[in-house]
Amino acid sequence: MSAPVLSVRDHARTLAPELTALRRELHAEPELGRHLPLTQQRVLDALAGMPLEITTGSALSSVTAVLRGARPGPTVLLRADMDALPLTEDSGLPYASRVPGVMHACGHDLHTAMLVGAARLLAERRADLAGSVVFMFQPDEEGTDGGGAVPMLAEGLLHASGEKPAAAYALHVASNRLPFGVFASRPGTAAAASDGLTVTVRGKGGHGSAPHKAADPIPALCEMVTALQTFVTRSFDIHDPVVLGVGVIRGGTKRNVIPDHAGFEATVRTYSTAARDRMREGTRRLLTGIAAAHGLTAEVDYQDGYPALVNDPAETALAARTVTDLFGPRRYLDASAPTPGAEDMAFVLDEVPGTYLMLGACPPGGDFATAPYNHSPQAVFDDSVLPDGAALLTELTLRRLALALALAPADGDRTTVG
Structure with a gap:
């Protein structure tokens, strides 16, 4: 077990320069709502050359990419949101927003870069995959135009690979609330x-x-x-x-x-x-x-x-074990209570069992307890969490597909984590 785990982490670290560059490009030119043409094109450019089946949305600037493994198996869905907020940035960063009144103050630029990283890591392991992976790049999580998950679902997201996903995962960074590099989640209701x-x-x-x-x-x-x-x-x-x-x-x-x-x-x-x-x-x-x-x-x-975001207990336990095995027990925290914030990944988790994790991205040396909150014009997220986020999404997908294969009955019927 240790060799592939280290391989994923080490491989993810080699992607740090390109993931950081992508994140900073996205941060400097943020877009609002459902229609994100610049962001969509940057994602498409970043995915170019990978063995992916890519479709774009009609009602919104979404990107859905399917990676098919070398062997048959279930589908895992990974999601990143891409939109920014209507705020004037006051972070002092050299790559601060160049768009007046628009800022990536919730870290969606990091989520997008992490998911691109996971796509690259998984694509290079395609020969070992038994199943498919759907990469969901979603506009309008902030609800500027009513939300982006529902129109993506209406346009066939859950059947992109030909079958409904067996599990779905998403990761969200926090500029405060959590120590740097610490992942957190909880079974059951996780957001209001x-x-x-x-x-x-x-x-x-x-x-x-x-x-x-x-x-x-x-x-x-x-x-x-x-x-x-x-x-x-x-x-x-x-x-x-x-x-x-x-x-x-x-x-x-x-x-x-x-x-x-x-x-x-x-x-x-x-x-x-x-x-x-x-x-x-x-x-x-x-x-x-x-x-x-x-x-x-x-x-x-x-x-x-x-709706309330509800994490599947078994999928959350799998995610917790994966974080602990990858990064050590000090890097995972059982959240004691749901957040009063809302998240439209809830629409996906209403249809597919899965889990949603938070990741502390307050710059090292800063006090996460007093740092500016997500949605603040002063919010700052540290780029060095990008490889770890990509590594977790990758390893979680590999383990979920391997677990399904191990538990599959002889006739090939699908199974769920249990």
């Missing part, structure tokens, strides 16, 4: 569902000096905002938590004018389908009831966003 709540309260406008002649939506709106917090703390188990935050309030044009309508927008984070369903129905019942008590009406629009 993220939904939106938009409410419009309608009444009757009037003069501020005569509120009894109007139907003022403002007091009702204020009551709604506080009632929602009480609803969360009094209706949900603390072990299945809900987070609700109102980020936008709109209403009125002048201090002595009672408006005829007012509204607010909130983000809702849940960790289970049951809690999500109760929030969807409960907020509508609560808010329309408050409006009615004030003689008003309320339009309540609950918008489903990304």
Whole structure:
């Protein structure tokens, strides 16, 4: 076992210069949303010459590449997101964004480079592969245009190799939260569902000096905002938590004018389908009831966003063993709780068992506990994690395919990790 493990790590290290160069090119010219023509072309150029079957998306600038092993077997899917954020970079890096108002502040440029590295490492081991690998280069994880995973699934991602993947894996870097080079994951729910709540309260406008002649939506709106917090703390188990935050309030044009309508927008984070369903129905019942008590009406629009990301326990255990064998036990951490952030890899993991890992990329010597967070204009990610990320994705794929082959019954039926 030790020789191939070392071979993958050593091979990955030789790719460090080209992966770093690719990452910095992507970082300097970031793109937003579903349409990433420069990024897509850089990925295509980086994959050129490999024995891959490559298709590009119609509804978005995705790249799907299939590597077929020399022998038949199951399929493993590896995913990287490619889009940036609408931020003005303030990192001071020599390769900082040259695009005003756009920045790779969440590390997706590293994810893309890592997946290119994994494609190269696996392509050079094609003769030893029993099965196929699908490389998923996804735009719009940040949801600028509504998310990128769903349109990729609609365009046939899960059948790119001819059969549905047996497992799917993704890796995400963190500019803080984790020590440099430490991988973390957990079985079960690993990231929250993220939904939106938009409410419009309608009444009757009037003069501020005569509120009894109007139907003022403002007091009702204020009551709604506080009632929602009480609803969360009094209706949900603390072990299945809900987070609700109102980020936008709109209403009125002048201090002595009672408006005829007012509204607010909130983000809702849940960790289970049951809690999500109760929030969807409960907020509508609560808010329309408050409006009615004030003689008003309320339009309540609950918008489903990304579902909770749920890691398969067996696939997560395989990933943990792989990290430990590759890098040592100090390089893996069992995450104690899910993150309240959301991730549209959840749509893939709803269809395919797999796992999602985090990797600490705060520059060595820095304090990860106080470093700027992902999505900060000052966020900095260290390039030296690139070979390790590529090596892990590669070794995890090799082990998953080998395990499936070892467990396959004589008639060749597929099996799952168990």
